[in-house]
Amino acid sequence: MNNQNSIRTLFIVFFILMLSLAGFGQSPTLLKRTAYKTDSIDFGAGGTLSVTGAPAGSIAIEGWDKAEIEVSAEIEMQAATEADLAQLATVNSYIIDQGFNSVRIVSVGTFDKDYMKRTAKKFPKNLLGLPFKIDYKIKVPRYADLNITGGNGDFSLTGVDGEIYVKFLDSNAKLNLVGGSVQATFGKGTVDISIPTRGWRGRFADVQLAAGTMSVIFPPNFNAEIEAAVLREGKIENSFAELKPKTKNAPFGEKTISAKAGVGGIPLKFTVGDGTLKLAGFKKAE
Numbered sequence: 001m002n003n004q005n006s007i008r009t010l011f012i013v014f015f016i017l018m019l020s021l022a023g024f025g026q027s028p029t030l031l032k033r034t035a036y037k038t039d040s041i042d043f044g045a046g047g048t049l050s051v052t053g054a055p056a057g058s059i060a061i062e063g064w065d066k067a068e069i070e071v072s073a074e075i076e077m078q079a080a081t082e083a084d085l086a087q088l089a090t091v092n093s094y095i096i097d098q099g100f101n102s103v104r105i106v107s108v109g110t111f112d113k114d115y116m117k118r119t120a121k122k123f124p125k126n127l128l129g130l131p132f133k134i135d136y137k138i139k140v141p142r143y144a145d146l147n148i149t150g151g152n153g154d155f156s157l158t159g160v161d162g163e164i165y166v167k168f169l170d171s172n173a174k175l176n177l178v179g180g181s182v183q184a185t186f187g188k189g190t191v192d193i194s195i196p197t198r199g200w201r202g203r204f205a206d207v208q209l210a211a212g213t214m215s216v217i218f219p220p221n222f223n224a225e226i227e228a229a230v231l232r233e234g235k236i237e238n239s240f241a242e243l244k245p246k247t248k249n250a251p252f253g254e255k256t257i258s259a260k261a262g263v264g265g266i267p268l269k270f271t272v273g274d275g276t277l278k279l280a281g282f283k284k285a286e
Helices: 002-023 082-088 113-119
Strands: 031-042 048-052 059-064 068-079 093-099 102-108 132-141 145-152 155-158 162-176 179-194 201-218 224-230 234-238 243-245 256-261 266-281
Touching: 031 082, 031 093, 048 132, 059 145, 068 082, 068 093, 102 132, 145 155, 224 234, 234 256
Parallel strands: 048 102, 048 145, 059 132, 059 155, 145 162, 155 162, 162 179, 179 201, 201 266, 224 266, 234 266
Antiparallel strands: 031 068, 068 132, 093 102, 224 256, 243 256
16 A cells, blocks of 8 residues: 555656646747738839738738729737837838839838848847738739739739739638739648639639649630649549540540640649649539
8 A cells, every 4th residue: 555655646746747847938928919000002003013921921912993002911919028019019010112113012020130130230139039920901903913922821812914923831822813924833731713704814824832732713614725733742633524635645634634625725734742633613503
């Protein structure tokens, strides 16, 4: 009995010690603050908008009929004290650089060493690594060119007809293509692409995803030349019955599809490194 009691006592002491060690060294709970910032910029159709997102945060781009850009940003910061949050708010934001027929929106903050050296040389080092993000909602003229760079966050594009370039590190992305040309590269995540009408006025689209799932939805009676590929692990899942092999000698496989929809025409290319590439048509309303 004495041995059993001793073992039980040692177990209880060990358990209490482990709980204490687990609590020791944990980071204190951080306070959170969200700041809101908006801007409106005169901007004619056919101009170029460039957006450089923060390392974390979403970017949503929507086309509209006004000759201006409207920027709405939610800037979320975390720190141990209200005083630290107030100090972070002086550097974590975005700046706008306006030129002839072009606008640049650039995220700035503690992650940008060059910016901090220029604007806040004596900024406390203990605040440099704290988490923050910027979520953008941006409206642009329908006919505009875009150059978008993002880090880790959602991305959406709808209603814009122009030359569009997108680079995102990690994203759940939704692209609603209405025209122009699209060249987009995503590191990992999910990419959902829809072409809403058979009369798409686009010139080409080339969308690449290194790892994850890409889904492409085509309208009925669509005309296009389509190249689809999964380069390494994974496969293509095709349920769009209107796709036909370009040649009799190139049947569809799980890794590559070279196809024509309708009478062909617009070149569309979709590539996944590792993952799944899904091709489907719009579901008819019941």
